[in-house]
Amino acid sequence: AADNLQIRAIIHLWHFDENDEQIADAESLETVQKTGIYSLLLILQTFGNQSPDEPVRLLYVASHSQSLNPQEPIAYAKATVPGLLKTIPQEIPHWHCRHIDLPLESLEVNSTRILEELTTDAKDSEVAYRDGERWVSGLEKLNLPSLPKQALPFKTGGTYLISGGLGGVGVEIAKYLLQHYQAKLLLLGRTPLPKKDCWETNLQQGGKVADKILAYQQLQQLGGEVVYQAVDICNVTQVQQVVQQTLSQWQAQLDGVIHLAGFMQERLLMEETPESFAQVLHPKLLGTLVLHQLVEKQPHSLFINFSSINGFFGGTTVGAYAAANSFLDCFSHYQRYQERLNSYCFAWSMWDEIGMSRGYQMKQLSEAKGYLAVGAPQGMSSLLAGLCHNQPYLIVGLDGRNPNIRRFTALSDSLQQLTAYFTTNGQGKPDVSFLEHQITDAFGKPSRCAVVELPKMPLTERGEIDIDLLSQSSLGSSIQERVQPRNELERQIAQIWREVLGVSKIGVYDNFFELGGNSLLAVQLMNYLEKEFGNSLLLSTLFQYPTIEQLAALLIEESRSSFSPVFPINSNGSKVPIFGIHPAGGTAFCYFDLARLLGPEQPFYGIQALGIEKGQEPLTRVEDMATLYLSAIREVRPNGPYTLLGWSFGGAVALQMAYELTIQGEEVAFLGLLDTYAPSKLPDEQNLVEGEEMVFQLLGGTISVATEEFKKLTPEEGTAFILEKAQQANVVPADFGVADIERLLQVLRVNYTAARNYSPPSYPGSMTLFRAEKGSIGLSLEIISTMGSTLGWAEEAIAQVEVQTVPGYHEYMLYQPDITTLAQKLQACLEQALNNGKLNLMY
Incomplete structure (x- = not known):
């Protein structure tokens, strides 16, 4: 029981x-x-x-x-x-x-x-x-220019402590204080800096420590004084000792604290432990208390707290971080009104590509919820505006037009309306005007109720009033017959609506909000749609397309027009970016390890085939792929020089792209083919599209299937077999099904046909071929040996073909341990191109 x-x-x-x-x-x-x-x-x-x-x-x-x-x-x-x-x-x-x-x-x-x-x-x-x-609770939009102003609360030559001081936001604030106030700054952080005589080596290696060293060096060149100390901000003894020593050296007292330190990790609440929760809580709880004790006996000392919108709104997978920031919001209120400190609290959405938000992958979803990215100039301007208008608590970075935000600023939810329906049965119309003004809610507050007369009350098959149908009726309009979904896409969307809204009967013309939808359910709906169809729609989309019919049409249009085959693997760094074109399997995830080995300063973008996502038809010609991909990469990099790389089938597409760029007058600094066979040397299709080769192309070389074993299976059995192997190896999502495998197989077969039908153009540039030393698991050495050292490319009209031999098989060359040598040789080729003046360092 x-x-x-x-x-x-x-x-x-x-x-x-x-x-x-x-x-x-x-x-x-x-x-x-x-x-x-x-x-x-x-x-x-x-x-x-x-x-x-x-x-x-x-x-x-x-x-x-x-x-x-x-x-x-x-x-x-x-x-x-x-x-x-x-x-x-x-x-x-x-x-x-x-x-x-x-x-x-x-x-x-x-x-x-x-x-x-x-x-x-x-x-x-x-x-x-x-x-x-x-x-x-609610939110109030402030018009800062209309509010009284005061001088900024900083002193020329003042002494300030900045926690998290070598993080991105801390550096921006430190720059401002050093340049404008010649301040003395004590920066506290978690990470110790290496000994100074090792800095040059660290800077050459790159990484987060190098970023901190570089930021520290830049700050030291500005006006004022700056000292960095690594401490546990939750350790009161350690912090007080460091502060006292530094103040003694400067012969100064602490004028203020700017508290930015924090820690965030994503974890569902059901998976949290007391230890993982405390790890996120402590910098904002104990750390704040420790820093507060430094100035609590100095009334009117400056204390600026940096919080997050998660403290007010919460947030999926960041429950501990939301709790830490809701504490900080409250503590700042306590500091100002009970401790009489000059305290301020700024709750930020996110600083764009700065601090914790650097590399954040869910920016578009956050914007759909009304949380906007704030650039560094905007952030500093907002900080200074809040300080000079003496605002104790500000939330910065909200989209006031977004329904998720509006529900906290409006007095009532304009998306929903209480409505009473009645019929007269021919007995005359009663006086119901009092209902429009004399309804109260459960707490005794006045509420509005619209009253609508119907000629006939809609009933269910059991003779009960059809509440669902009443709910979907537009206010004051007649109730129309519900139209059921007419195709598979509409049926899929309708099922998602049922799960989100908890409504059983849904028609294609029903309005999401009239069925009981609100802003929070809209966010949930968009998440479901993205998971099911791969389309990331803005939350505002639902207010423009609130019916199933409209959403279905939009999803079809989105799949045709908004798809970009280019996605960032590493969008950071100062070198010319590499564009890695997919192999025959269509996905470009195979380049992740290679991008990592090339280092954080080497931008790397993958290019995925059309047809991988639901609702797309794959392209059937290499030339068409090249045209589409070039259009997409110009959104990332409008002009050359360009660096192109393609594994297997992707090498042929890379060659065609290089050719088209050249005839358009653009510079191709480097063209690399990873064990790509010349089309004229490809064996019969049935010998290639089977067994291990198929699985490696589809799933990125992570599992192996014996060719002879695979030959015995029917096509249907082969598809189910691949899915079973992939699920056992945990390389596909749990809900990945036979239809998903069949979609990938279609792309694979289309690409093999495209490769066999491709006639390489006369290319006036140079090409570097990285040849797998052991050949291919799917092809005999006899077949490969007939291709020659250039795998057949010497017989094509290529001006120059350079061959680099790398260890391993064709199928394994982008995976450990073989990828390490490949990365080293590729890096050397890129550096040689740089030395030859073909590559610009900055872009």
């Missing part, structure tokens, strides 16, 4: 107490977390795997946990919980969480309020009761 127990409601009351005293040390702060956020995490992990068919309500009831005005005391130790509560529904949608702050009034009054909150479907995640009124 216990196994079948389904928990539907949880009330957490451990933080509803009279204690609003502040925490004096790290141990006391940790104790509060045990009864708060860690207990909630344990509750979630205990009951989070229950059936999603039954929603779970979680109420966190606390006192002194929200402050409605500066005079109210705030128990900041409890403030980690809001970030967690806002994350839970984003990861487990059937959990509904609410943070309720209650005053210490009568037991009867508070019990009634808790029961009302428990039984009401309000969407509010934060609620506070004061003087009998129910308050909910």
Whole structure:
């Protein structure tokens, strides 16, 4: 019986107490977390795997946990919980969480309020009761130019501590203070710098340590003074010792702290441990407390906290980080209004390609939610504007037009409308005008209700009122017959809508928002669509195309027009980028290890075949592929010089691309073919498209299938066999099916046909062929030996063919251990091209 127990409601009351005293040390702060956020995490992990068919309500009831005005005391130790509560529904949608702050009034009054909150479907995640009124949290857009101004709170020659000081954002702030205020800066960070006599070697090797050394050197060349020290920011003794020593050397006192230090790692809440959670929490909890103690006895000292929007909004896979920042937001409020420090808190969306956001791959999804990337100039301007207008708390980087943001700024949700429908049955129309003005919600607040008369009430097959059909009706319009999905794409979208909305009957003309959709469900829907179809749509798209029919048409159009075959493997670095063209299997993931071995300063882009994604038809001619790919790479690099690389079939496409670039007047600095056979030397197709060669081309050389074993299978058995082997090797997603394998097989066969039909042009440039020393598993050495040392390319009209022999087989050359030698030889060829003046270092 216990196994079948389904928990539907949880009330957490451990933080509803009279204690609003502040925490004096790290141990006391940790104790509060045990009864708060860690207990909630344990509750979630205990009951989070229950059936999603039954929603779970979680109420966190606390006192002194929200402050409605500066005079109210705030128990900041409890403030980690809001970030967690806002994350839970984003990861487990059937959990509904609410943070309720209650005053210490009568037991009867508070019990009634808790029961009302428990039984009401309000969407509010934060609620506070004061003087009998129910308050909910929201956002207010500020017009800074209209607000009073003050001087910036920095002193010329002032002394400031910057935690996280050699991170990207810290360096930007340090530059400003050194250049404009000749400040003395103590930068604290986690990573020790190497001894100074090793710096030159580190700089040549590149990497994160080299970036910090270079940033430190640049700061030392500016005005003022700067010192960097590596410390554990959570260790109060260590931090105080470093600060005292530095201030003694400067004979100065600390004028302010700029707290940027933080740590983020992505992990679902169900997978968190107390240790992993604490690793993210501590820099913002204990670290903030340690830094606060440096200035707490100096009233009006400057303290600038750098927080994140996750503290207010939560965030999937960043629950610990959201909790850490919701604490920081609250603590900054405490500093200003109870400790009388000159404190500020800036909650950022993300600094574009700076600090923690460097290399962030989900920028488009974040923008769909209304979280915009902030460039360094914008970030510094926003920081200075907030300081000179004396704003204690600002969220920076939100798209105010986005529905996900608007729901916090509007007084009511304009996407939904309470509507009452009635019929008269010929008995005359009653007076229902009072309904439009005299409806109240569960909390006694006035609510609007539109009233619509229908000639006939829609009924289900069982004779009950069809609520679903009523819900999808446009306000004031007649209810039309629901049109069922008419093709496979519409049926797939409809099924996703059913899962997201929990509605069984859906037609292609139904409006997502009229079926009960809201901004959060829209985000969930877009995630499902991206997972199912591979199309990353902006959230705003749903407001332009709110029906299944419109979405289906849009997805078809997107697959035709917006697909780009080019994707970044490493978009950083200062060298001329390499474009790696896919082999016959169509994917370009095979280049990942090669890009890594070439180093962080070598940009590398992969090029994927059309037809890999659902809804696409593959191209059948090498010439057409070259034209499409050149158009795509010009979006990344409009002009030469260009570096092209192709493995196997990809080498033929790379050659055609190089030819077209040359006749267009562009410079091809380097053309590399990785064991590509000249088309005239290719054996019969049936000898090549089978066994190990097929599997390696499809799945990137990660598994092996004996050719003789594969020959015995029918085509259908072969497809199922490949899928089984791939799943056993864990190289495809769990939901990867036979249809996905068949789609890849189609691309593979089309590319082999394209290779056999390809006639290489007369190419006036040079080509470097990297030949596999052991030949190919799929071809006999006798066949390969007839091709000659250039694999047949000497017989084509190529001006110059240089051959580099690399160890291993054709199928293994891009995998360890053979790839190490290949990377070294490729690097040497690129450097030689650089020395010959063919490659520019910067681009």
